[in-house]
Amino acid sequence: MSDTATLLTIVLMASATYLTRIGGYLVLRNRTLSPRAAAVMEAAPGCVLISVIAPNFVSDNPADLLALAITFLAATRLSMLPTVLIGIASAGLLRHLIG
CATH class of the missing domain: 1.20.5 (Single alpha-helices involved in coiled-coils or other helix-helix interfaces)
Known part of the structure; x- marks a missing residue:
């Protein structure tokens, strides 16, 4: 079932x-979208991603906080897809290692 x-x-x-x-x-x-409307449409995926990861900012789990820091560093240097992949991998690995 x-x-x-x-x-x-x-x-x-x-x-x-x-x-x-x-x-x-x-x-x-x-x-035809105005430049402002086009900018809003391009920013929407980032906003959705932030709404998914924002609860980790108040987490008391060290693995989540470390993964969040790693993801933030990746976001300052890389595009969206590598940042997401690094965030997922680091969260999974750190949760496995730290708990």
Whole structure:
């Protein structure tokens, strides 16, 4: 039963993500965005990422705090994808090593 619920959750989350993306495309496909609107649209993925990692700022887990510092350093030097990969890898490794 648990496997069915997990699979259904994954399918529904993927569907929600896809529908959000395709919906945005359908709404904006025939419009020309102003430079300000384009800047807001480009900043949105970063805002979502921050909302996901922001709770770690108040964590009392040393592994999470170290991973956050490593991710911050990576973000000052690298683009989004390598920063995300470094953040995920460092969090997983540090949680495994430190607990």
